[in-house]
Amino acid sequence: MGLRFIFMLTRNDKTVDDAEKHLQTALAAGVHHIGFKDVGLPFERLKKLNQSIKKGGATSYLEVVSLDRDSEVASAQAAVEIGVDILLGGTNVDAVLPIIKGAGIQYYPFPGKIVGHPSTLEGTIEEIAASAKDLSSREGVDGLDLLAYRSREDVGKLMAAVCAVTDKPVIMAGSIDTKARIADVKSSGAGGFTIGTAALDGIYPAQGNDLDAQLRSILKDVADVNDHVSRFSTKNLDESFSKFTETWSPRIAGQVNNMMIKLAKFEGEFVWHHHAVEDELFLVHKGSLMMKFRDRDEMVHEGEFIIVPHGVEHCPVAMSDICEVILLEPATTVNTGNTEDDRRVTNLAEV
Numbered sequence: 001m002g003l004r005f006i007f008m009l010t011r012n013d014k015t016v017d018d019a020e021k022h023l024q025t026a027l028a029a030g031v032h033h034i035g036f037k038d039v040g041l042p043f044e045r046l047k048k049l050n051q052s053i054k055k056g057g058a059t060s061y062l063e064v065v066s067l068d069r070d071s072e073v074a075s076a077q078a079a080v081e082i083g084v085d086i087l088l089g090g091t092n093v094d095a096v097l098p099i100i101k102g103a104g105i106q107y108y109p110f111p112g113k114i115v116g117h118p119s120t121l122e123g124t125i126e127e128i129a130a131s132a133k134d135l136s137s138r139e140g141v142d143g144l145d146l147l148a149y150r151s152r153e154d155v156g157k158l159m160a161a162v163c164a165v166t167d168k169p170v171i172m173a174g175s176i177d178t179k180a181r182i183a184d185v186k187s188s189g190a191g192g193f194t195i196g197t198a199a200l201d202g203i204y205p206a207q208g209n210d211l212d213a214q215l216r217s218i219l220k221d222v223a224d225v226n227d228h229v230s231r232f233s234t235k236n237l238d239e240s241f242s243k244f245t246e247t248w249s250p251r252i253a254g255q256v257n258n259m260m261i262k263l264a265k266f267e268g269e270f271v272w273h274h275h276a277v278e279d280e281l282f283l284v285h286k287g288s289l290m291m292k293f294r295d296r297d298e299m300v301h302e303g304e305f306i307i308v309p310h311g312v313e314h315c316p317v318a319m320s321d322i323c324e325v326i327l328l329e330p331a332t333t334v335n336t337g338n339t340e341d342d343r344r345v346t347n348l349a350e351v
């Protein structure tokens with residue numbers, strides 16, 4: 001199962017004042033699990049924030065910070081009234097379960113003993129794992145929220161020990177700020193993790209320290225750790241095309257079974273050729289392309305594509321200074337086909 005990234009609109013365990021603005025950035029970046037805490041903003045704003053998360057097609061999370069029984073009961077009631085999808089945290093399970101019963105809220109309480117604010121996780125690995133086992137066996141508990149990086153124990157061992165005692169998803173919280181930590185979380189068997197402060201403060205390793213760059217970098221690393229290729233959006237396609245200048249020298253962007261997705265820059269006219277067995281698709285990203293055939297020429301504009309069947313002679317010509325093209329063709333395809341030309345490339349670099 002893939003690891004789920006939950007972006008928390010929180011800093012130092014409080015929902016941030018400009019949560020609405022950051023939410024829009026997160027939704028635009030493609031983050032679809034978004035959480036907040038029940039402290040930092042007034043109730044009405046939390047309610048609106050939740051509506052905006054849902055309107056953006058994302059799953060909402062409320063993480064309970066208050067640890068005394070009465071505050072936790074109030075938080076659970078707030079979760080029901082706000083209409084969140086998933087309630088994270090809290091330790092007073094007996095008090096919370098009756099409140100959220102029938103409300104359609106998933107519940108992931110904290111295993112172990114939580115102390116202070118910002119919270120720390122106390123106890124030995126054995127004690128925390130025992131608490132996790134007990135909690136996850138309860139009806140109405142759908143998963144666990146482990147403050148792994150708030151423990152003084154060996155975090156890797158703690159995460160693995162907790163994941164080993166339950167089949168339910170375990171979310172790891174607190175201080176995850178590098179790809180190496182995400183990979184550790186994944187290898188422990190966790191279902192997901194949260195990042196708040198690191199992304200909001202621009203600490204996560206990324207091309208920029210603005211939130212958009214931070215979130216895109218996290219999503220890409222998660223896709224990598226999950227062994228999924230991250231989606232190519234208009235924005236990162238532009239970025240990828242900007243990483244190379246050579247023309248007629250395709251770069252590999254991905255693979256779908258035996259079909260390669262390549263990015264190429266065309267300039268001027270190429271060479272007449274055909275491919276004995278491979279069909280080729282040319283999708284124009286920027287500029288325009290003329291595909292010359294022996295019997296006719298066809299113009300391919302931005303956002304359009306053309307398929308050249310195998311065996312058909314063709315000669316691509318860039319009609320703009322540089323034409324950026326996405327190619328879809330079998331791995332065996334060589335750009336110059338049956339023709340010898342000094343622009344022939346066989347060992348393609350990744351973009």
Ligand code: NI
Pocket residue numbers: 273274275280314335336337
């Ligand atoms: Ni060709």
